Amino acid sequence: MARHLPYEWLIGVRYVRAGRRGGRNSFVSFMSLASITGVGLGVAALIVVLSVMNGFQRDVSARMISVLSHIEVYDARGLMPDWPAVAAATARNGAVQASAPFLELQGMLLEGDRMKPATLRGVLPAQEAKVAEFIRGDNAAGFAALTPGAFNIVLGADLARELHVKQGEQVILALPSQHSSLSNMMPQTRRFTVAGTFEIGHFEFDSGMAFIHLQDAEQLQQVDAPAGLRLRIADANQAPQVAQALKQTLDGQYILHDWTQRNATWFAALHSQKTMMFIILSLIVAVAAFNVVAMLVMSVTDKRADVAILRTLGARQLSIMKIFMVQGLLSGLLGVVAGTVVGVLIAWNLGAMVAAFEHLSGAHLLAKNIYFISAVPSELRWDDVAGVVAVAVALSFLSTLYPSWWATRSQPADALRHE
Template identity: 50%
Template sequence: MKLPYEWQIGWRYTRAGKRTTGNGFISFIALISMSGIALGVAALIVVLSVMNGFQRDVRDRMLSVLAHIEIFSPTGAMPDWQLTAKEAKTNSEVIGAAPYVDAQALLTRGESLSGVALRGVEPSEEPQVSDIDKEMKMGSLNDLTPGGFNIVLGGDLAASLGVTKGDKVTLVAPEGSITPAGMLPRLKQFTVVGVFESGHYEYDSSLALINIRDAEVLYRLSAPTGVRLRLKDMQRAPAVARQLVHTLSGDLYIRDWTQQNKTWFSAVQIEKRMMFIILTLIIAVAAFNLVSSLVMTVTNKQADIAILRTLGAQPGSIMKIFFVQGVTIGFAGTALGIALGCLIAWSIPWSVPMIEHLLGVQFLPPSVYFISELPSELVASDVIRIGSIAFVLSALATLYPSWRAAKVRPAEALRYE
């Protein structure tokens, strides 16, 4: 199929070198514009992929400790938690349920003192809703036997208290006992039987686990605080939580993992949005370099434009010629940038360690950062959005030069030819 002559001439100008244009500098500017768009697109894809990777790693480490959904009673105890767990499992998205007790406490050993988030768990059922059993560096969750008053600590928490497996710590419960001398806190000695490391500082430094029966005795509860759930797809947690509101019986509170960490996820989204805007400005600058390139091309091609006009070409056709040229440059730069960005983002997990080995450096030292490897997650929607914006900006940048070409007057252009 024969293409319209506007497309043929536009592509010819795009491929033209010094011999055709008569000016190698114009071709050089066009090449720089294309390269700028490509680098801007590639940089934006790589940066967003790395940010997606960090978000994914932190989220996964967070959810190795947290449940996807928590159901609890406003009274602080849930005597019929088995019924609630059974009703929750009727939802096809729920694949695990386990009871828990949620409380606050102080742990002391010698002169060391640390506040902790205390969680009472059922060791046999906890693996259904969290991966703490896979994160154990010492001991096992099964060592949390009822009545044994044993405790499992996060790695940073154990280090701050200076304890390891087999050591004793004293737990101070905030709910005290009334005595003739006044209100006194309840104290209980626990034996450290395990240490876990989830890779998430907040939980490694503040979470302690004990058997759910010991927690009920210590805090004088008649039943667990609530039920924790795990889903097939954690991304559907908000939707499943809304469904459970209508299917569970009783007066219950339901919250999903996005609500528990709403501030953190909001901060990450704001950072991604601002980074996207900043790097898009780089693409905009490169795209609008097309303006100068096309304006110079139009100036250089005034005689050709005049001849086309005298042969009967309409102003709209002249505009199409230079629009095709600019859009072709923008499309080529965008496509090259997408290919380069995707290649770099895909290769980061293995190329960065290789570079670190060759240079003898570590970009993310474990002593400073909680993630020692540079992660990357290439998201198709990000690539499509970046490519679309780059192409649209390139197309917009061609409008003024194309309009200027359409306004060239044949008589004036050929006067000195």
């Protein structure tokens, strides 16, 4: 098959192989290896970093959705006394799988001299379990104990640890007074019994959220209805479209928010970070491309006699350019292939590799109070891999243009005179 290739390709491939085997100029061989290694490292780094950022977004999003709900429906009047009818109306949309009423409060939890702010959500446990995935398994027992008038509370695991309370012990909830005035700024307080804890794996929720029964929340707020409904749909990614459809079908003045709106700033920041990391790490490949330029320039100098002989045999300038473009591009492709293989393998096994490193070193790479999660996630996406490969190949190709053009500027007589 090689015999049918154009001679420019045959000579370019031969130059790559000769450089790798030592050739007449050992430094050219070293630069060729350096350029291949540089491109490979850049490609592998890009694939691994993008996979980690994809995994981070996937894990944090999944844990957010398990708590925040896919869609929230609010009554513009402030309360939703007719929530069963609204729930039945939303159920007519085939995408809606379940609904649950809720009422949120902002308060302070106290135990001894320890004090922590918390978001309290009043729920109906049986209904909430249909829209919140985390109310299952070990987390379900505490929610079953949330009964009207019992004033039980389920705390996030980190919140319970920070307050130093366990199941069966009590905490004090302090809320702003519903009838506060300049002469009466004292908060209202209520003692709750810890019925259990839950752990989602998202530090923001595990350390700052608690659940009580809906009727207890209504009593504390001195209202007689929930604030709205939480909806679970079949595909969380379709939440904006389903919310828009519900706006058009629900009768009345309702405000709908999907989970992407509530976290729009966070997702926008993460997208910007991913884009910037791609650009910054692409500079690694760009630096390696400069090595390709240097390697080709030295290769052209080393092969001046070969170029002169080819020119005297009738080779055109374009053919000389093709020879060195093939040499440089093949060197870049070797780096791209090697980097892609290494990057994909690392991305697939990153979790195990990090866990082994943490076990051997005793260090913990991610603090969950900073990064929300405590394990290094990774999600390999082939469109990211394709983008990285395309950028690396394009940079490798561009790096061959100037040295290849420079090779055509040498005069055969001058080159052969010194041989």
